[in-house]
Amino acid sequence: MKQFFSFLSKNQADIYRILLFVLSTFLVIYLLPTGGQFKYNFQKGKPWQYENLYAPFSFTIKKSESELEAERKNIRDNAIPYFEYDEQIVTQGKDKFEELLTTSYVDSLFQVEENTIRTVGIQFINQLYRFGVTQEVTRYNDDDLIYLKKGNIIEEITFAQITHADEIPKEIDKLITQKKAESYGDLLKILLNRSITPNISVDRKLTEASIQSELDAISPNQGIVEKGGRIIAKGEVVEGNTYQILNSLQDEYQSIVWSKNNHFWLVFGYAMLVSLVFLMLLLFLKKYRTEIYANNTKVTFIFFNIVLMVFLTTIVVKLDANYVYVVPLCILPLILKAFFDPRLGLFVHVLTLLLLGFIVPNSFEFLFLQIIAGIVTILTVSELYRRANLFTSVGQITLVYIIGYFAFFIIQEGNVFSMQLENFGYFVLAGLATLFAHPLIYLYEKVFGLVSDVSLLELSDTNSKLLKELSNKAPGTFHHSLNVANLAEAAANEIGANAMLVRVGALYHDIGKMENPTNFTENQLSGFNTHDELDPKESATIIIDHVINGIEMARKRNIPDRVIDFIRTHHGTSVVYYFYKKEEERNGSANIEDFQYPGPTPFSKETAILMMADSVEAASKSLKEPTSSKIDRFVEKIIDGQMEQGQFLNANITFKEIQSIKKVLKKKLNNIYHLRVEYPE
Structure with missing residues (x-):
């Protein structure tokens, strides 16, 4: 036992590094996506570099996100709204008309009997309330279909069949002309205007429930590829439907590979790859940065930053992969350069990107842009304590992102017309987030006792x-x-x-x-x-x-x-x-x-x-x-x-x-x- 404790005492620095290595590897594996890696690497707009590919099993072709979004938009644009019909308001309107007529009618003033006026008024109210009256301002056209809900009965009508409150005076004038009721028209106008109130309103809850029901019924698939069917030939350009089929095969392959039977082997494979990355880092430090390797605080600092960047990227990808470029990965080489040297900063940056390749979509495009941006960061920020240098570097990093993305988009789409400008905003945000390097450096100095x-x-x-x-x-x-x-x-x-x-x-x-x-x-x-x-x-x-x-x-x-x-x-x-x-x-x-x-x-x-x-x-x-x-x-x-x-x-x-x-x-x-x-x- 004494020899054991003596061994621990003599080799405590090495034991600490081993524990740090194991812990970092475990954390990164935990953050990696729960799915196997597709063995083919492909990009939209580029030729298929492998042999002819045949379907290894039958699978469904998934619709692209743009296709699904178009279907959702079509459902919302063409959704038939529900209107709620209130019978009580109709009854109240009739009662009020009769009450007002009784109190307002004087025999000596009118040549027409009270019952005649009552009959004309009630007929008009019944006619007006046949499909109801509304005062809501809506976007619907006269020819648009709507559902009118009267109690438990739903009737399909056109929007034009509903009377708008603003049209009531005009309808009353038409009634007076048709009935030749000019002698008591003024009284009829007053009584009807006071009696008729809107009784129809849009049932937004029911309408939204109907739309949601249709949205839920959208099929994510658009067809099936049978086992053995040819998907793509060698040299064929990956585009259009072929690109979508390959994406579907990749998703299906990953979901099939990650199962209880081979879960252990997948974790074992990830463990070997992640371990290789961290092993290369330790070997680099031991051979070329002996002083840093001997200082466990500095080694911990480097490992911590790698795991932190993997964690941030994983969180963003899980929330929305479109925001992956907002993660300011160029802070990593910037901070390591401030505390150590440029070569170490770039080396660690590249190793971190290798780990992120398991997480992000379009990994080749992501790695290319981030490596170039990292190199620009190392080359441009010569004196970090000069504030102007950091702002200049941020501008250059953002420009490299934009140029690189623009080039990839042209290669993949063959045009610039469908380019979404908000994507450039993500790169601007990433550049601005790089300015956070200064307060982060100050925080690291206090926590790890380093000097920049x-x-x-x-x-x-x-x-x-x-x-x-x-x-x-x-x-x-x-x-x-x-x-x-x-x-x-x-x-x-x-x-x-x-x-x-x-x-x-x-x-x-x-x-x-x-x-x-x-x-x-x-x-x-x-x-x-x-x-x-x-x-x-x-x-x-x-x-x-x-x-x-x-x-x-x-x-x-x-x-x-x-x-x-x-x-x-x-x-x-x-x-x-x-x-x-x-x-x-x-x-x-x-x-x-x-x-x-x-x-x-x-x-x-x-x-x-x-x-x-x-x-x-x-x-x-x-x-x-x-x-x-x-x-x-x-x-x-x-x-x-x-x-x-x-x-x-x-x-x-x-x-x-x-x-x-x-x-x-x-x-x-x-x-x-x-x-x-x-x-x-």
């Missing part, structure tokens, strides 16, 4: 609280740090290292000297050296402690670990040589470990550059009457000495790059001292 170029830009501000404190407490050290920052930045640009990171590391590398600023010669203004009265060991301890003090100070101020690495490594395991020799002269011998920095040695190009620039800049102050040749020899001596001590063995830096750094440092120092090349006499 945006944060480095903020840290490089010399008016920040910590650097302002350094300039006040240790002005000589601050000036030295600025000079080192300029030298290191120029050297980093020369060999393609992260110049912004090197500059920030240089600005903060000596903040530990604020603890005892007068113990360092650059801050001794009076000419009095405190080390003259101290034991060499004690002096060496004070000098060495500025590294430890700097690390503690940086952690208290929440300086990122990536910057603290420069404080930790800028002296490596070198020796405080001056006090070592002083101790040796005084006692005849000295223990080198008492005068040696604790390390570690630089483990990246950037930290190695800072060590060279720091040593060269500090030592250059001791040059008396500097000349170009003196500076050249001086730079060569210092950096060669560091190489002999093995300070750069873990820094992943080449001899060629070191030579380039030497060249830049020589040039910069010559400029600082305003020297020219010495010409022979």
Whole structure:
């Protein structure tokens, strides 16, 4: 048991990566669609690349979505509406007419008997209410059929047979003319207008139920392909009905393949493919990004982003596959480039798209557009901390999407007339969503403790609280740090290292000297050296402690670990040589470990550059009457000495790059001292 726990302790980093690998694979498999993959890849408008295809089994030909939508529209456009007939209003109208007539009729005023007027009025009301009166404004034409519902009886009539409320005065005038009732026409008009009210209204609930019943009855199929029937021949263009038959075969194949009997095998197949993708990522990190591979936080960050993109795409596809291009996948290479490097960003982007190929429709078109957009993202966003660069990149990404989609549409449809403009809106939305990269980067920095170029830009501000404190407490050290920052930045640009990171590391590398600023010669203004009265060991301890003090100070101020690495490594395991020799002269011998920095040695190009620039800049102050040749020899001596001590063995830096750094440092120092090349006499 003890050996087992010892094994776990020694290999906990590898065990964590294995668990992360398994968990990520499981999550992606869970998000993948529950269906097998069709073994043929085809595109509308392109030739069939395989041998003649015959139906492996009988299956129905499904209607396309456009055909189904046309049928639905036709049903709604031609649906016969239902109108509700209210008998009670008719009865109330007659009663009201008779009541008004009784109270309004005076024998001496009219030559016609009351019963005659009553008979004419009631006949007119019955005639008007034969099919009813409505006051609703509708879209129906006179010839359109409608269903009139009287209680439990439904009658089919034309819309023209219904009287509209606005037409009642006109109908009354016609009645008066027909009955030659001019003598009592005014009374009849008043009584009928007050008695007749609309009694018909559209029964929208019943109408919609009828329409829905017809919609539900639509058949999704339009025919059958018998087993053994030829579907398409090699070289034949995939279009029209053939394209729909192939889609139907693909859907049927996937539904048949995904069954209880072979569920295990399908999951096993998906597991192997997804595992291969994540395995390629780990192998890439182990071989080409060793520093990232050794950092489980960074590996977790990369895996998390891949699973997140798969999750978002899956959700969108399940809601509506038409919105798949709204998912801002270009954020992934953008964020990885901000925290790591462009090559890793593009590599992870491509691997993620390989996984998404199982999920999205038209996978070839999707992969093509997204890979091109990812490449554009990597190539265009050079400095993410510059806001204009991100906006320019978003515009270019959107343009690439639009051009690519336009080209695919022409290839597939052969024209541009049926193109739907709203599809271009999806690409614009995807581009705008890419702007979310900035707040997402900030969130990731807080959650995962990573550092982006945006944060480095903020840290490089010399008016920040910590650097302002350094300039006040240790002005000589601050000036030295600025000079080192300029030298290191120029050297980093020369060999393609992260110049912004090197500059920030240089600005903060000596903040530990604020603890005892007068113990360092650059801050001794009076000419009095405190080390003259101290034991060499004690002096060496004070000098060495500025590294430890700097690390503690940086952690208290929440300086990122990536910057603290420069404080930790800028002296490596070198020796405080001056006090070592002083101790040796005084006692005849000295223990080198008492005068040696604790390390570690630089483990990246950037930290190695800072060590060279720091040593060269500090030592250059001791040059008396500097000349170009003196500076050249001086730079060569210092950096060669560091190489002999093995300070750069873990820094992943080449001899060629070191030579380039030497060249830049020589040039910069010559400029600082305003020297020219010495010409022979």
